[in-house]
Amino acid sequence: MGTALNALIERGAALMCWADPFFPDPVIPEHVKKATLEAIDVGMGSHYTMPIGNGELKKEIAKKLKEYNKMEVDPDRNIIITPGSDSGLLFAMMPFICPGDEVMVHEPSYPSNFLNPKLLGGVTIPVPLRAENNYQIDIEEFEKRLTPRTKMVLLTNPNNPTTTVFRRECLEKLAKFVVDNDLILVVDQAFEDSVFDDIEFVSAATLPGMWERTVSVFSISKGMSLSGYRVGYVVADDKIMDVMYGCAVNILGATNTASQMGAIAAISDRSFVKEYNKIFDKRRKVAYEVFNSIPGVSMAMPESSFLSWVNISKLGTSAEISKYIIEHANVVVNEGTPYGASGEGYLRVVHGCYKDDNVLYDALARIKKALTKLAEEKGVQ
Amino acid sequence: MGTALNALIERGAALMCWADPFFPDPVIPEHVKKATLEAIDVGMGSHYTMPIGNGELKKEIAKKLKEYNKMEVDPDRNIIITPGSDSGLLFAMMPFICPGDEVMVHEPSYPSNFLNPKLLGGVTIPVPLRAENNYQIDIEEFEKRLTPRTKMVLLTNPNNPTTTVFRRECLEKLAKFVVDNDLILVVDQAFEDSVFDDIEFVSAATLPGMWERTVSVFSISKGMSLSGYRVGYVVADDKIMDVMYGCAVNILGATNTASQMGAIAAISDRSFVKEYNKIFDKRRKVAYEVFNSIPGVSMAMPESSFLSWVNISKLGTSAEISKYIIEHANVVVNEGTPYGASGEGYLRVVHGCYKDDNVLYDALARIKKALTKLAEEKGVQ
Numbered sequence: 001m002g003t004a005l006n007a008l009i010e011r012g013a014a015l016m017c018w019a020d021p022f023f024p025d026p027v028i029p030e031h032v033k034k035a036t037l038e039a040i041d042v043g044m045g046s047h048y049t050m051p052i053g054n055g056e057l058k059k060e061i062a063k064k065l066k067e068y069n070k071m072e073v074d075p076d077r078n079i080i081i082t083p084g085s086d087s088g089l090l091f092a093m094m095p096f097i098c099p100g101d102e103v104m105v106h107e108p109s110y111p112s113n114f115l116n117p118k119l120l121g122g123v124t125i126p127v128p129l130r131a132e133n134n135y136q137i138d139i140e141e142f143e144k145r146l147t148p149r150t151k152m153v154l155l156t157n158p159n160n161p162t163t164t165v166f167r168r169e170c171l172e173k174l175a176k177f178v179v180d181n182d183l184i185l186v187v188d189q190a191f192e193d194s195v196f197d198d199i200e201f202v203s204a205a206t207l208p209g210m211w212e213r214t215v216s217v218f219s220i221s222k223g224m225s226l227s228g229y230r231v232g233y234v235v236a237d238d239k240i241m242d243v244m245y246g247c248a249v250n251i252l253g254a255t256n257t258a259s260q261m262g263a264i265a266a267i268s269d270r271s272f273v274k275e276y277n278k279i280f281d282k283r284r285k286v287a288y289e290v291f292n293s294i295p296g297v298s299m300a301m302p303e304s305s306f307l308s309w310v311n312i313s314k315l316g317t318s319a320e321i322s323k324y325i326i327e328h329a330n331v332v333v334n335e336g337t338p339y340g341a342s343g344e345g346y347l348r349v350v351h352g353c354y355k356d357d358n359v360l361y362d363a364l365a366r367i368k369k370a371l372t373k374l375a376e377e378k379g380v381q
Numbered sequence: 382m383g384t385a386l387n388a389l390i391e392r393g394a395a396l397m398c399w400a401d402p403f404f405p406d407p408v409i410p411e412h413v414k415k416a417t418l419e420a421i422d423v424g425m426g427s428h429y430t431m432p433i434g435n436g437e438l439k440k441e442i443a444k445k446l447k448e449y450n451k452m453e454v455d456p457d458r459n460i461i462i463t464p465g466s467d468s469g470l471l472f473a474m475m476p477f478i479c480p481g482d483e484v485m486v487h488e489p490s491y492p493s494n495f496l497n498p499k500l501l502g503g504v505t506i507p508v509p510l511r512a513e514n515n516y517q518i519d520i521e522e523f524e525k526r527l528t529p530r531t532k533m534v535l536l537t538n539p540n541n542p543t544t545t546v547f548r549r550e551c552l553e554k555l556a557k558f559v560v561d562n563d564l565i566l567v568v569d570q571a572f573e574d575s576v577f578d579d580i581e582f583v584s585a586a587t588l589p590g591m592w593e594r595t596v597s598v599f600s601i602s603k604g605m606s607l608s609g610y611r612v613g614y615v616v617a618d619d620k621i622m623d624v625m626y627g628c629a630v631n632i633l634g635a636t637n638t639a640s641q642m643g644a645i646a647a648i649s650d651r652s653f654v655k656e657y658n659k660i661f662d663k664r665r666k667v668a669y670e671v672f673n674s675i676p677g678v679s680m681a682m683p684e685s686s687f688l689s690w691v692n693i694s695k696l697g698t699s700a701e702i703s704k705y706i707i708e709h710a711n712v713v714v715n716e717g718t719p720y721g722a723s724g725e726g727y728l729r730v731v732h733g734c735y736k737d738d739n740v741l742y743d744a745l746a747r748i749k750k751a752l753t754k755l756a757e758e759k760g761v762q
Binding site for chain 1: 399401404405406407408409414417418421422423424425426427428429430432464465466467468470471475480493496497500502602606607608609610611628630631632633634635636637638639640
């Protein structure tokens with residue numbers, strides 16, 4: 001933790017700024033805990049796996065990809081285990097981006113998406129998603145930013161912070177755009193486990209012509225709440241993987257051995273994810289009700305995950321209101337601006353924190369009280 | 382494991398090709414095991430730490446740096462925890478290398494060192510170390526390869542595969558070369574824990590003018606035999622760290638939480654490293670005796686770690702002899718060629734594998750028998 005954050009924790013602030021489910025409470029499922037502990041206990045946890053990952057884990061992932069993502073892959077050829085999906089995401093982009101190459105990044109989006117192209121010498125081209133359009137893809141916004149240097153589209157699906165699940169018709173248009181212009185798609189599906197209201201979740205790699213030009217990035221950090229395990233995986237075509245296998249040790253090293261054993265247990269029995277989703281489903285409805293009952297504050301019903309994307313623009317800027325909430329409600333939330341220019345006037349509130357619903361509801365009530373008072377003071381109705 | 386390697390394991394081959402101490406046997410020290418298990422057991426192991434790493438671990442590292450490396454650093458400013466030292470090594474180079482920049486890499490060296498500059502768009506300039514010079518640095522070899530594009534020297538100290546501990550006088554010359562030509566030094570000290578015969582180990586960052594232009598990369602994988610934990614750390618000046626802190630999450634993500642708790646225990650009580658070094662010390666002497674008793678085969682006494690760098694050039698090429706050893710001794714060793722052009726005619730044999738000395742000695746005896754027969758057949762004396 002940073003020093004400022006530590007000071008806030010010491011004064012008992014509620015942290016709703018960390019996309020780490022149930023943080024800081026213990027929630028490791030028993031079967032996952034058992035597999036992890038055993039790997040340490042029998043001693044194999046201190047030895048490397050191959051940098052490309054544990055073979056048994058890759059087999060379990062291939063089964064899950066088939067069941068959940070409708071992707072049929074060869075576990076020995078199309079999967080690399082990564083030490084979390086952050087390094088996996090940059091790794092997925094590395095083979096393609098040469099200096100000056102342009103990467104289209106929808107905004108709002110995960111903050112790392114804006115910096116990643118630049119870290120590789122590329123250029124980030126933000127492409128707006130609009131609240132009026134439920135933050136779905138407007139393909140014309142992509143088309144009008146196409147240049148001879150466009151190389152890649154970077155997609156976060158479901159989106160963070162907006163929780164948008166990109167619909168099939170949007171993804172089909174995006175896929176056609178990618179294929180027609182000979183681009184690469186890197187898609188971060190870290191939040192795919194928690195999609196509500198029976199919205200169809202479509203893995204972009206399954207769309208026509210996309211398998212051979214898509215690198216899909218996955219994580220067990222979010223829906224499975226195993227962020228401290230640091231296990232992610234990257235899935236791609238043989239040709240792309242030939243390059244990635246050749247530099248996996250240089251860029252990633254190997255992934256934690258005991259965590260990979262825990263991940264085998266987690267992915268082979270994912271029933272606990274359903275239980276978590278019931279909790280997140282209940283909480284999103286509470287958050288929706290609370291925030292929309294505050295004068296001048298609004299949010300759409302989250303489509304996925306455990307995030308609230310809250311419009312507070314009638315009360316002040318992101319910086320002003322997040323500071324106000326720390327001071328008057330003792331809760332830490334995220335300013336909207338790191339998620340893109342259109343994040344000004346928004347807050348990201350992680351309603352997935354804490355195991356006990358009541359801790360969360362208390363924090364939401366404090367925010368409501370503080371912002372209601374502020375709205376009154378400002379005469380916002 | 383790769384498929385070919387799996388087949389060899391199934392037929393009971395001894396693996397002396399993995400720089401993973403005591404692999405595949407269990408050796409986690411009790412205090413380290415306890416700390417790791419507890420992190421999982423109380424549930425915090427499933428939550429992220431900050432991408433820059435656990436603050437308590439950084440404090441313990443700072444103490445160790447002062448004691449062992451004679452480096453005084455601010456744990457909150459000069460240390461980033463990395464998910465192993467492989468990703469740490471590339472991360473250490475990233476802020477400095479622009480397309481076309483030249484990176485001087487001594488050879489023999491760790492294989493990743495030759496690819497890393499290219500992955501960043503740079504150019505690898507191999508600089509020979511000579512067996513006749515005990516693989517110490519010959520500064521003239523660096524000087525004559527200096528160009529206006531030279532940006533960095535990449536050093537592995539102690540060296541892998543030669544086990545060379547670079548002597549103070551060599552490092553002083555190298556430091557002067559780096560300072561005089563306004564270069565950056567990235568030094569990988571993954572093998573620093575195991576140095577024999579009271580050879581002085583000098584951390585390059587402590588030499589005059591070097592702190593502000595050195596990035597030092599460390600690991601708990603080798604001397605501490607905690608490779609599967611995936612914990613390394615990078616140490617540098619404030620100015621360099623300002624850049625690294627700004628992109629740590631993008632490039633590295635966070636490091637495994639439970640492993641960091643284990644690493645706190647390991648680094649705060651390093652007595653087990655002394656015990657390991659006694660084992661490695663004994664084994665290097667056995668390996669030295671065995672290999673030098675084979676006609677046409679020779680090796681120098683290892684100065685560090687648990688590696689034998691064996692000259693088999695009178696019997697054949699690296700590829701031929703490693704293949705012969707698999708077939709006739711059922712032992713897998715490393716060909717010398719990935720370590721640099723001068724590695725032809727050499728093998729790297731990991732004598733740190735297996736907990737039971739006798740398993741290792743049996744494997745060495747099989748190699749001796751096979752190569753002695755080969756030498757006879759070839760008439761090599």
